[in-house]
Amino acid sequence: MNFQNTLSFARTMDEQDPLRKFRDEFLFPQQNGKPFIYLCGNSLGLQPKSAREVLGKELDNWQNLAVEGWFEGDSPWMFYHKELKKLMAPIVGATPAEVCPMNTLTVNLHLLLVSFYRPEQKKFKIIMEAGAFPSDQYALESQVRFHGYDPAEAIIEIAPRAGEYTLRTADIIASIAENADELALVLFGGINYFTGQWFDMKAITEAGHAAGAIVGFDLAHAAGNVPVQLHEWDIDFACWCSYKYQNSGPGGIGGIFVHEKHFKDDTLNRFAGWWGYQESTRFKMEKGFVPEPGADGWQISCSQVMPMALYYASLQIFEAAGFMGPIRDKSKILTAYLIYIIDQVNLAIGHQQYQVITPGNENDRGTQVSIIASGNAKGVFEKLVAHHVLGDWREPNVIRLSPVPLYNSFEDVFLTGELLLKISKEIAI
Incomplete structure (x- = not known):
């Protein structure tokens, strides 16, 4: 043009x-x-005008129904997250069963790493981008230490070439191949927060899988920004915040993706909680964790209804926009x-x-x-x-x-x- x-x-x-x-x-x-001319949606999205109305509706339900709001009203809180799942899925290229709104970004990253970072004596290393957002660096450092490894040895950071600001896909793929024998996990941001580079997520995933590694992404700066295809690209897991490009408000609720190929893998570790228990029998209050099928099985605590309402307000705008x-x-x-x-x-x-x-x-x-x-x-x-x-x-x-x-x-x-x-x-x- x-x-x-x-x-x-x-x-x-x-x-x-x-x-x-x-x-x-x-x-x-x-x-x-x-x-203001507001050009900071990469840090905090603007408030939808509908947010006050949508949140007010749930405040009214709290006022008028109190505890019965979990099961009564137009949108019972027990199942409120399911409405969001339908609208989240098209934004990240997933099926509704593969996504779930819950917690916040780094909490979700830790929960997913419990399941998908599975170091062994030989394959224990993680590849990530140098200069990733600090919370990702801290999360990986602590996870590596938790498993008894030294981050200096276990974490491989790929940096741009001298004089360059962004990573070359060929260098990422080459590093994955070079470390294949020791590689357990590839974890990248979908988009680098500092430079705005959108990584070739499909190519990185293919390279990681060819090396026998699990591949996950932090989509904090990608979800709602670019059209990712998590299911089609065969990505194992992902997580994101919703308060940047998805306008859910400061500290808004996070989201997770788990590829459906992992749904029936009962060898995966996970930190379990009552809200992730099988929905149909949850109120029997029985011992022995049986996860709800799909990404919902990674939930731990009860749904955060008010933050979800704010997210819902924005998701409806995404739907209206196509x-x-x-x-x-x-x-x-x-x-x-x-x-x-x-x-x-x-x-x-x-x-x-x-x-x-x-x-x-x-x-x-x-x-x-x-x-x-x-x-x-x-x-x-x-x-x-x-x-x-x-x-x-x-x-x-x-x-x-x-x-x-x-x-x-x-x-x-x-x-x-x-x-x-x-x-x-x-x-x-």
Whole structure:
């Protein structure tokens, strides 16, 4: 597409946008009575306008039904998670039986590692990306120590080549093959939080399985952002938070995926709890854990109804939008336009003040664009915020901007570029 660095072009693109009406489904933060251009959905998604109504309905049920709300009303709490499963599944390319809303991200990662990190005397190592989000690093370090291994020996981190910011798929696959004899698990993020690189999840999974390893993914920055196909790609397990691209609110409920091929494997360890017990006989209160079939069998504690209600509000918007197909179509164009606008800013300044470190290939990224700002990087970011553009700062000099298809517009992107150029000319850099 031939982009133009003009307000009229951006507005024309917005007029032609089939998702434009969904912008009105969200509430934008304000500063001094003026709404922000919000480009931080990669950290916390906006509040759906329907969230208050959906949550209010469950508060009313609590008020009017109290404990009977578990089994009475329009949406009994005992089965509330099943409504979410139907809407979660298309977002991550799974069957409803393979997904379940529960807990939070790192709690779920630990629970899944109990089942799927099964080190043996020879095959005990884990391959992951260097620079993964710290919670993944900490979780793996503690899991490895729990099994009696030294993280320095058991965890293999794959880093970009010298002078590069993103990983090459060939290097990931080569590392998996080189360590096949000792490899128990491959665990990657679907998208790297810092650079925005979308890893080739299918190729990584195939390589991991060829090495005789289990393959799992942390989809914190991928679920609701890019169209992953967990079932089709034969991924063993995955987990994600729902408060970024899926707009479930701060600390919102997490989700898990377990491929159906593992449902009948009674050799898998798991930390069991009453809520994961077979639903049909759960209230017999018998000893001896019998898991509910599917991902639901990994539940431990009772459903978190209020956080699930907030998630449900957002999932209904995804359904109305047609799930990930239309979202991805807009994402590609909107993100490409942001990169184009940043290039235009550099041209106007006369040098590369802002270096995009997110992959240039649209198939290797989601909506996030990470830029290294030379000079007074923090000053530039602070000026953006002061002028109602809210992105995300990462030390030492990276600004992350995430134009989310459900609520960001092409005009948002154009105005951000216009402001960035103005700030760059004014501030000492």
